[in-house]
Structures are given as C-alpha cells and as structure tokens.
Amino acid sequence: MNIKTLxxxxxxxxxxxxxxxxxxxxxxxxxxVLNDRILMQLNSxxxxxxxxxxxxxxxxxxxxASSKVYSENIDSTTFKLPDSIKEIDGIHDxxxxxxxxxxxxxxxxxxxxxxxxxxxxxxxxxxxxxxxTGMGESGETYxxxxxxxxxxxxxxxxxxxxxxxxxxxxxxxxxxxxxxGRGILVDYRGIPVYSVYSLIQxxxxxxxxxxxxDVSEVTKPLEELKIRLAKLTFVIFLVAVTLxxxxxxxxxxxxxxxxxxxxxxxxxxxxxxxxxxxSSNEIKEMFDALSNLKASLQGAVKFSEAIGNMDLxxxxxxxxxxxxxxxxxxxxxxxxxxxxxxEDNTRTMAKRLLxxxxxxxxxRLARELHDGVGPYLTSLKHYIENNVENESKKTEMKKxxxxxxxxxxxMSNALMPxxxxxxxxxxxxxxxxxxxxxxxxxxxxxxDLTKQENSNITDHQAINLFRISQELLNNSLKHSKxxxxxxxxxxxxEFISLFYFxxxxxxxxxxxxxxxxxxxxKERVDICNGKITINSxxxxxxxxxxxxxxxE
Amino acid sequence: MNEIKLIIADDHDLFRxxxxxxxxxHGEIKIVESVADGFEFLxxxxxxxxxxxxxxxxxxxxxxxxxxxxxxxxxxxKIKPIVxxxxxxxxxxxxxxxxxxxxxxxxxxDESELILAIRTVHRGKKYFSAEISEKMINxxxxxxxxxxxxxxxxxxxxxxxxxGFTTKEIAAKLFVSTRTIETHRNNILKKLEVKNTAELIxxxxxxxxx
Numbered sequence: 001m002n003i004k005t006l007x008x009x010x011x012x013x014x015x016x017x018x019x020x021x022x023x024x025x026x027x028x029x030x031x032x033v034l035n036d037r038i039l040m041q042l043n044s045x046x047x048x049x050x051x052x053x054x055x056x057x058x059x060x061x062x063x064x065a066s067s068k069v070y071s072e073n074i075d076s077t078t079f080k081l082p083d084s085i086k087e088i089d090g091i092h093d094x095x096x097x098x099x100x101x102x103x104x105x106x107x108x109x110x111x112x113x114x115x116x117x118x119x120x121x122x123x124x125x126x127x128x129x130x131x132x133t134g135m136g137e138s139g140e141t142y143x144x145x146x147x148x149x150x151x152x153x154x155x156x157x158x159x160x161x162x163x164x165x166x167x168x169x170x171x172x173x174x175x176x177x178x179x180x181g182r183g184i185l186v187d188y189r190g191i192p193v194y195s196v197y198s199l200i201q202x203x204x205x206x207x208x209x210x211x212x213x214d215v216s217e218v219t220k221p222l223e224e225l226k227i228r229l230a231k232l233t234f235v236i237f238l239v240a241v242t243l244x245x246x247x248x249x250x251x252x253x254x255x256x257x258x259x260x261x262x263x264x265x266x267x268x269x270x271x272x273x274x275x276x277x278x279s280s281n282e283i284k285e286m287f288d289a290l291s292n293l294k295a296s297l298q299g300a301v302k303f304s305e306a307i308g309n310m311d312l313x314x315x316x317x318x319x320x321x322x323x324x325x326x327x328x329x330x331x332x333x334x335x336x337x338x339x340x341x342x343e344d345n346t347r348t349m350a351k352r353l354l355x356x357x358x359x360x361x362x363x364r365l366a367r368e369l370h371d372g373v374g375p376y377l378t379s380l381k382h383y384i385e386n387n388v389e390n391e392s393k394k395t396e397m398k399k400x401x402x403x404x405x406x407x408x409x410x411m412s413n414a415l416m417p418x419x420x421x422x423x424x425x426x427x428x429x430x431x432x433x434x435x436x437x438x439x440x441x442x443x444x445x446x447x448d449l450t451k452q453e454n455s456n457i458t459d460h461q462a463i464n465l466f467r468i469s470q471e472l473l474n475n476s477l478k479h480s481k482x483x484x485x486x487x488x489x490x491x492x493x494e495f496i497s498l499f500y501f502x503x504x505x506x507x508x509x510x511x512x513x514x515x516x517x518x519x520x521x522k523e524r525v526d527i528c529n530g531k532i533t534i535n536s537x538x539x540x541x542x543x544x545x546x547x548x549x550x551x552e
Numbered sequence: 553m554n555e556i557k558l559i560i561a562d563d564h565d566l567f568r569x570x571x572x573x574x575x576x577x578h579g580e581i582k583i584v585e586s587v588a589d590g591f592e593f594l595x596x597x598x599x600x601x602x603x604x605x606x607x608x609x610x611x612x613x614x615x616x617x618x619x620x621x622x623x624x625x626x627x628x629x630k631i632k633p634i635v636x637x638x639x640x641x642x643x644x645x646x647x648x649x650x651x652x653x654x655x656x657x658x659x660x661x662d663e664s665e666l667i668l669a670i671r672t673v674h675r676g677k678k679y680f681s682a683e684i685s686e687k688m689i690n691x692x693x694x695x696x697x698x699x700x701x702x703x704x705x706x707x708x709x710x711x712x713x714x715x716g717f718t719t720k721e722i723a724a725k726l727f728v729s730t731r732t733i734e735t736h737r738n739n740i741l742k743k744l745e746v747k748n749t750a751e752l753i754x755x756x757x758x759x760x761x762x
Contacts, residue, residue, distance in 0.1 A: 370611075370638055371611050371638065374638045374659065375562075375564040375566065375567045375638070375659065376564075376566060377660070378567055378570065378638075378659040378660050379564070379566035379567050379569070379570040381570075381660055382567070382569075382570025382571060382573060382574050383570060383573075385570075385574055385662075385663050386570070386573040386574055386577075398662070401660070402660050405659075405660045406660075409638065409640060417641075418611075418639060419639070419641050419643060419644070422618075422644070423643045423644075423647070427643040427691075430642075430643070430691060430694050431641040431642060431643060431691070434642070434690060434691075445727075446694075447705075447727075448694060449703075449705055486727035487727075488726070488727055488728045488732070490705075490728060490732050490735075490736075492732075492735045492739070494735070495731075495735070497728065497729050497731065497732045497735075499727055499728045499729050499732065501727045533729075544729040544731075546729070546731065
C-alpha cells in the first residue's frame, strides 16, 4: 500500500469517525433535551387543563350544593340511573347510564330537603380539552374513565363516540393505580406518543387525563436534523478528502521526486539536477541533504575517475570520520601510488640493468681494443722496425700502423675511456673535451669542480654523466650552430651538478624530436634518480642536471 | 759505454719480444728480465736482480703500473721506471710523473725515441717528449687544486657576492645552476664560520679574501 492511500485512509477514517461520533452525541443530546422539553410542555398543559377541569367541576359542585332547587330533571329517555347511585352523594360519572353512552358528569346530593341531581354541561369540559395551543398537529388532551373508555372527543376519530373508543393503555392503567407519570408510550391508536397522564379524582368521579403528542411529529425536526447532520458529515468528508489529497500531494510529490532522483543515482548517474518546489522547511532540508549526498558522491566519483586515469596526485577529503567510501578510495589511491612507485622502481631498475649491461659491454669492447688490439699493433710496428730493410717502405708502414693505433685508441675512448675507471669522471671529461677542442673550431670550456680525492661519484653515475655530456655535446655540434659551449661539473657533499650551456639557436622543449638525444639524457638522469631542468632560448640553452650523492 | 741493464714489465709476450728484438741492435742495452705483471716484477726486484731501468706498462693483471710505481717509491729502489703505455691522456702522464716515473712513452713510440728515452733516463735525467709534456701541462692547468681556505670557484663566487650580484646572476655568469651557487655560498659561509652575507663580507674583507 502506498503512502498516499495510507494517509488518505487514516486521515479520512479519523475525520469520519469524529464527525459520526459528534453527530451521534449531538443528536442524542438534542433528542434527550427535546424529549424533556416536550414532556414538560405536555405536563404543564395537562396539569393546567386538569386543574381547570377540577376547578370547573368543583365550582359547579359548589353552586349545585348551595342551590335551593331540588329537582331530578333527568331525561328518562336518555338516562337510566339506578337508584343505588342516586343515593350516593357526590359527583358521578354517569356516562355508562346514558342511552347513547354520551359522556356525562353529574352531581347527586341527598338532603333533608330532598334529592338533587344535575348534569354538568359537558361542552365546558370539552372546550377546556379542545384548547390545543402548543400541541402541534397531533397533540391532544383527553379523558378516560374507569372503564378504560374515552370520555372526551378524540382528535383523530371526531365522528366516533368517545365511549366506543377503548383506551386500555399503559398510561391509563398506571394513572388509575394512582401513579402519575410521563413517557413515550403507545396510545389507543397503537401509535407511539409522548404521553403525560394523571388521575382526576373528585368525590366519586375518577377520570384519567392524558396529554399526548405523536412521537413522529416531535421527531420530525430531529429527522431533519439527522438528514442535515448526514449532509454536513458528507460535506466535511468531501472537504477532508480534498484537503488530504492536497496534503498528500504536498508530502508525496517531493518524496516521489526524491525517489526518482535516488533511482537515477542508484543507476550510477550523479549528474542529474535535483529540482524541488519549496513547500516546507523539512522537505527543503531533505532535498538539501540529497544534494549534499549527490555532491559528495560526485566528488567521490570524480576522485575515482582521476584515480582510474592514474592521476594519483589528486587529493580527496573524506566528508566525515565515517566516510567509508572516501576512505576506501584514499586507501586505493595510496595502494596505487605504492604500486606505481614499485612499478617505476622496477622499470628504473630494469632500465638501469639494461644500461649497465650496455656500458659493461662497451667497457669490455673498449678494453679489448685498447689492451688487446693495441699491443698487437705495437708489436707489428716493432716487427716492421726490426725486419723491414727498405727504409722508405719501413717509414710508410710504420706511419700506417701509427694511424691505426691512433684510430683504435680514439675508438676505444669513444666507447669508454679507460680514464673513467682510473681517474673518474672529472678528469675523463677534461680529456674528452680537450681532444674534442683539437678537432673542432668552436670553443668548449669545461670546468671540473669534482673532488680530486675521495670523490663520492659512483662508477654508475660517472658513466651516465659522461654519456649525458657526450650526448649534449653531440646535439650542440650537430644542431645548435653554437659558437660557445660551457660545461661545469660540480660535486658537493649532497649532490652533483652538471651544468651545460650553449649559445646556439635553441629548440622548443615541447616539440623537440624524441629521437634526438634528449630522451636518452632524460632516461639516464632518471636511472640515476636525478633531476633535469631544460631551458632553451635562441642564444641561451641550458641543461641543469642534478644527481644525488649516493653513499652506498 | 756503460751497459744499461733493463727489465721489461708487460703482459703481452709479443710486445716484450718486439722490444727485445728492437733493442738487440743496441749492444749497450741488455735486457736482464722480462716479466708479465707488476707482482712478478716486484718479486724479481726483491730477489736482488740488479737493473737500471724498467720499461713499465700501466695496464697489467694482478698488479698494475701505478701500484708498481707506488711500491718503488716506498722501497726507494734504485731502478728508474719509464712508463710505456697505450694511454695518451694527460691525466695518466701527470699521475705517473707525480708518482715518480722518469719517463713516459706511448707504446707506438719510434725506436729512436725509445733509445733516446732509455739513454736520457740512464744518465739520471727525466725524459718527457714535447708532445707528452704538452698533454701533461694542459691537464694540470685545468686542475683547480688550491691550498687556500676557499677553492678557486668559491673565491670567484665570493667576489661576485661582494659586488652585489644575486645568486641567479652569479649562476648565469659562471655557467652553473642556481642551486650550485647556493651550495657554494653555503659552503663559503660554513668555511668562514659566518651566518649571513653581511657577516661574510665583513669577514672576507678582514682576511683579505676580497
């Protein structure tokens, strides 16, 4: 179930529950109050009418009692009064004795002067009962006799004789027992009514007076109220649904946005732009946090890209002490650096071995020429000296041998001057350049500032410095058109510096052909763990080469 | 004419034979021993073989010519060494001269010069041909051996510092790297036991270095 449905369901069921409960309670309260009010009103009407009737009867009785007229003016056609009743003084209900059972109340008084019997004008009573102000459409007050028969006109059955209407209802029964009361009861029609009932007992007269009003009439507004409440509930529900939909949109849309962003990021794309509508602080913060996450991931990605390209000088600052990704990347970089250093070392070592092998071979060859071939040629010269008789031939042959010896000597020197082993690099370069100066027109000045005794320059460094110088001179002589070359070799306690200058045309360091000696020079500097700085301008080209002193 | 007793020390048989053949023509020169390395030569000398001159090769197995020269100097032996070598470089010549060689010949030296050298040395004089001498002097002239407190280069640098040149300018003038000048400068400060340039100039003036 998604959040939207969940929120809608929870909020709306809560609202519906509250409204329903409120409506129910309101309705209940209202209906209770209404019941009370109705019953109170009925009670006051009933009480009023009951008192009026009692007063009426009592007043009539008084005038009757004080009357001096003694008569029994009874219409015998309509009444058949038993004598037994005539002998009982008081007020009587004569209805059962009426021929047509018309409701009748009469007085009987036996005095010494005679018997008095009179009937009350029943319409007076009926008029009182017909007073229905405040009783609505269905309210009525009526009287019931001891025989459970009605004694007043029914509102609902105006054409029926009251006596014919049998009213043996709960209220009448209770009232006859002397218990007055009120409540919702079923009336003589079998319809629920609000009913207030009480007994009127004057002399021998015993009547139950009931004021009633139909429940249906009273509750009519209640029903309306119910419908209104239902409508209101519905409207509130609709509003609630709309509002909660709106609310869920506010909450859900950023969440959806974020979900989409996270999905894109989960696929490995960190370059998307995260958009959001400013809806609340929390959501803004959430998106800020997402942006931060994105930024830090981008940083990590960039860093790993750089590492991937072996750009190992790139640095990366972990976002926090718990930045596991950043830390592992750093560890990886360090491992790679170690690995690369190791590889570089191995490569340098391999190069060094290769160059050393080459140099050893050259040395061997140079020695062979110098110390092997040389002496044989000398011997040849001696042989010529001793055995050739012809003087001119002898001189010619000796000359050829001398030239050959000289050639072998310079070949040997070019391959590897013996002096480098016997006297070191400083002196070797002095000799080499002196020889060179003799054969070329440009001026080469060399300054040897190496230590004459206890030099710390190793054989390996010496050979490489010699080769570098050879290469540099070679380049200058071949390409630079230089007139002056200056070389200084200085040895210090910490480092050895070879400085080379020429005033030639110079070259572009970035475009100079790799085939030229510069690559070789760089490689040789490299295998000696040295540094080289090249500056070249027309008329001023310098090479600064610095090797560390190796105390091995 | 006195007889000249000669020892040849060279690891090449052919060469020794060649020389011997060459010298046969000159009756007064007598080869008393012919050895293949320095070790053998010293053994012969220690055994008491008398000789005036040794023709000494530099490049030999076991013990080379330089070591032999050193040993002879220690012994204060009477035998006079003439170095005969394939090496034509000035440094070899200078070194040999310094170590007590009476002469220096290249192996392809003509017979006449060889005889002249032997005779000259036998008379108690040293023999270095014009060509050899030039090579030796050329070499020695480049050597900046100095007994002063400061080396030649350092004195030069100090002079430029005192004239107010910057390190970079001095480096350009002397055709060295700036780091070289910096190192020279630091070495000068150290040697003169001063801490900064101002003190350096003061001290240098005091001891008349500039």
